[in-house]
Amino acid sequence: MNLGKILLIEDEELIRETVALALTEEGYDVTTVADGKTALEILRLNPPNQDSTPELQPDLVILDLMLPNINGLDLCRLLRRQGSTVPILMLSAKGTETDRVVGLEVGADDYLTKPFGMRELVARCRALLRRQHQFQPPSSTNNTHNSGSIVVPENLPKASPSLSYQDIGMYPEECRVIVRNVEINLSPKEYKILELFLRHPKRVWSRDQLLERVWGHDFIGDSKTVDVHIRWLREKLELDPSRPIHLVTVRGFGYRLG
Numbered sequence: 001m002n003l004g005k006i007l008l009i010e011d012e013e014l015i016r017e018t019v020a021l022a023l024t025e026e027g028y029d030v031t032t033v034a035d036g037k038t039a040l041e042i043l044r045l046n047p048p049n050q051d052s053t054p055e056l057q058p059d060l061v062i063l064d065l066m067l068p069n070i071n072g073l074d075l076c077r078l079l080r081r082q083g084s085t086v087p088i089l090m091l092s093a094k095g096t097e098t099d100r101v102v103g104l105e106v107g108a109d110d111y112l113t114k115p116f117g118m119r120e121l122v123a124r125c126r127a128l129l130r131r132q133h134q135f136q137p138p139s140s141t142n143n144t145h146n147s148g149s150i151v152v153p154e155n156l157p158k159a160s161p162s163l164s165y166q167d168i169g170m171y172p173e174e175c176r177v178i179v180r181n182v183e184i185n186l187s188p189k190e191y192k193i194l195e196l197f198l199r200h201p202k203r204v205w206s207r208d209q210l211l212e213r214v215w216g217h218d219f220i221g222d223s224k225t226v227d228v229h230i231r232w233l234r235e236k237l238e239l240d241p242s243r244p245i246h247l248v249t250v251r252g253f254g255y256r257l258g
């Protein structure tokens with residue numbers, strides 16, 4: 001069973017081996033690398049070494065932030081600059097909000113702070129790989145926008161979604177969401193944000209309110225986290241994420257659905 005190729009770049013041996021074992025047991029094909037320079041070579045981001053390295057095109061990259069030679073942020077930036085869309089899960093011992101946001105801004109898709117549980121790591125990997133799969137361009141792209149009616153895909157319950165707004169439908173019992181008749185994958189936080197919006201249409205939510213309701217009271221961080229997640233949600237929900245019509249910014253207040 002091979003569910004996908006994962007490249008794990010991590011210099012701490014214990015973490016590297018534990019993570020590799022957990023993912024291998026889940027059915028992933030895992031390649032491990034212990035430093036930034038080797039990662040560059042294996043990903044062919046370093047042309048002079050092109051001949052001597054095997055080609056690896058991972059489906060997912062797990063990237064530690066602090067690495068010998070070249071750090072995770074630079075690697076991430078390089079990958080994105082070369083046009084790679086491979087999902088990147090960043091690992092870091094630092095848990096401050098700034099690191100998190102910087103990681104996301106250089107193009108990481110998700111972020112996990114050490115120490116983390118293997119189950120959480122596996123769940124994040126699965127979600128990222130699924131999301132990537134979802135983003136493969138569809139065979140026909142005739143977006144009939146704003147039809148208003150929801151056609152339920154075959155693999156979903158026949159009943160209409162119990163929460164809906166225009167072309168977005170949610171089945172809270174199954175944690176599944178469809179947009180323009182296609183099921184989409186959301187991270188748990190994205191899902192919670194969307195659920196909140198769908199349950200309170202037209203209500204304006206401030207960033208602090210969203211932080212409290214979705215992340216909880218004990219979350220230490222700033223409201224940029226909310227903005228990053230709204231951006232991701234827009235990418236999944238909106239036809240044109242740069243001009244959102246569903247998740248609307250209410251200047252000076254926060255966000256609103258519709």
Ligand code: CA
Pocket residue numbers: 010011012064065066067
């Ligand atoms: Ca490290």
